[in-house]
Amino acid sequence: QKEVEQDPGPLSVPEGAIVSLNCTYSNSAFQYFMWYRQYSRKGPELLMYTYSSGNKEDGRFTAQVDKSSKYISLFIRDSQPSDSATYLCAMSIETSGSRLTFGEGTQLTVNP
Amino acid sequence: GAGVSQTPSNKVTEKGKYVELRCDPISGHTALYWYRQSLGQGPEFLIYFQGTGAADDSGLPNDRFFAVRPEGSVSTLKIQRTERGDSAVYLCASSRGTGGEVNTEAFFGQGTRLTVV
Numbered sequence: 531q532k533e534v535e536q537d538p539g540p541l542s543v544p545e546g547a548i549v550s551l552n553c554t555y556s557n558s559a560f561q562y563f564m565w566y567r568q569y570s571r572k573g574p575e576l577l578m579y580t581y582s583s584g585n586k587e588d589g590r591f592t593a594q595v596d597k598s599s600k601y602i603s604l605f606i607r608d609s610q611p612s613d614s615a616t617y618l619c620a621m622s623i624e625t626s627g628s629r630l631t632f633g634e635g636t637q638l639t640v641n642p
Numbered sequence: 643g644a645g646v647s648q649t650p651s652n653k654v655t656e657k658g659k660y661v662e663l664r665c666d667p668i669s670g671h672t673a674l675y676w677y678r679q680s681l682g683q684g685p686e687f688l689i690y691f692q693g694t695g696a697a698d699d700s701g702l703p704n705d706r707f708f709a710v711r712p713e714g715s716v717s718t719l720k721i722q723r724t725e726r727g728d729s730a731v732y733l734c735a736s737s738r739g740t741g742g743e744v745n746t747e748a749f750f751g752q753g754t755r756l757t758v759v
Contacts, residue, residue, distance in 0.1 A: 534684075536684070538682065571752070571753075571755075572752055572753075573646070573733055573735075573750030573751050573752045573753055574685065574733075574750050575750070576747050576748070576749075579747065618684050618685070620684075628690075629675070629687040629690060629698065629701065630675075630677075630685070630687065630748065631687070632684030632685050632686070633684050634682065634683050634684045635682075635683070635684050
């Protein structure tokens with residue numbers, strides 16, 4: 531069993547839709563949770579970073595962490611065609627000097 | 643440059659050959675990571691450097707893989723006797739590497755796409 535599970539999609543939505551992306555994990559030692567966005571043939575770029583359980587909002591993006599259920603989510607409001615990319619959840623045990631464990635990524639397409 | 647730079651962008655090599663992949667991290671970043679990303683998968687950790695030393699090399703798949711960072715800046719990932727299964731995108735990332743609660747965001751390069759034929 532993988533340490534981090536993520537539905538690979540693909541996910542296709544109309545412009546303006548609310549998108550929900552999710553990951554589950556099995557390692558209770560994970561303390562730091564991140565969402566990365568990766569455009570085709572580019573490296574991942576950090577979107578959201580959270581530490582504790584609860585919600586964190588940044589513009590149209592909301593990251594949610596439920597440590598008791600070992601479940602994290604990313605919500606995208608008012609989705610735009612420019613949001614079309616692969617979204618990767620990632621987790622680590624420590625804030626620095628610690629490997630990131632990634633999900634396999636969800637491919638999202640937002641149709642105009 | 644402002645970001646993490648990886649060269650070459652693409653590398654095609656024959657099975658059994660030796661390859662070197664280079665990573666130039668963001669200036670001043672002490673932490674450097676190598677990941678491997680196969681098609682349709684998330685990046686998979688290979689090795690982490692703090693300064694010149696490999697602090698964690700537990701992700702290297704076998705002894706054909708080796709990485710160095712002799713002066714604590716540029717790093718080279720070396721693969722001997724390449725196999726077709728080594729074909730993937732090799733990603734490098736760097737971060738400030740400071741401890742505590744500070745968000746030590748890892749910035750990724752665009753990757754080197756390695757194809758072994």
